[in-house]
Amino acid sequence: HEFVVFYKRELDELKTEMQLAKDGSLALGVTHGDPFADNILCHPESGELSAFIDIEDVCVGPLLFDLACCAIGCVFKKSDEEDDGGHLGNIYPQVVDFTLLQALLDGYCADRKLPTLEAEHFVAYMRLTLLCNCCWRFVKFNIVEKDNDVPDQAKNSYRELMKRIEYLRESEIESKIQKLLDSL
Numbered sequence: 001h002e003f004v005v006f007y008k009r010e011l012d013e014l015k016t017e018m019q020l021a022k023d024g025s026l027a028l029g030v031t032h033g034d035p036f037a038d039n040i041l042c043h044p045e046s047g048e049l050s051a052f053i054d055i056e057d058v059c060v061g062p063l064l065f066d067l068a069c070c071a072i073g074c075v076f077k078k079s080d081e082e083d084d085g086g087h088l089g090n091i092y093p094q095v096v097d098f099t100l101l102q103a104l105l106d107g108y109c110a111d112r113k114l115p116t117l118e119a120e121h122f123v124a125y126m127r128l129t130l131l132c133n134c135c136w137r138f139v140k141f142n143i144v145e146k147d148n149d150v151p152d153q154a155k156n157s158y159r160e161l162m163k164r165i166e167y168l169r170e171s172e173i174e175s176k177i178q179k180l181l182d183s184l
Contacts, residue, residue: 033057
């Protein structure tokens with residue numbers, strides 16, 4: 001299957017990046033594991049963080065994982081094909097909204113300065129968290145529930161995340177994100 005081929009190709013990087021956590025190079029702490037916008041409650045008047053919900057994936061892990069996971073969940077936007085430059089094709093034309101990414105990183109760094117090593121591995125962790133979510137979608141909709149009349153849109157939803165991983169591999173995109181990180 002195309003996903004298995006893709007996953008095997010990405011697996012080495014995933015192992016390398018997670019080794020940084022195992023060997024103590026990255027800061028560890030309690031992580032949510034699924035810090036997407038639909039799992040965050042905000043105070044209705046101030047907009048400040050009020051609570052995290054859906055905490056089944058909470059564990060001790062690299063703090064960078066949650067930051068990168070939050071980023072992949074909130075900084076991609078649909079693009080005009082002119083802005084896309086053909087990066088993702090017509091299936092899932094999405095690109096990083098650098099204004100949103102800057103805001104996320106500024107807010108995060110207001111409470112915790114991003115260590116140099118974490119900044120250097122941020123894009124790799126974005127790909128890693130995308131791969132984790134991509135794998136979840138593929139398994140959930142193509143293996144676990146394949147006999148439950150799963151709509152094609154759900155079955156193929158992993159492809160959107162594959163395209164985002166490929167997009168983040170482009171040197172110009174990675175350089176632009178790194179430049180943003182260097183400015184923090």
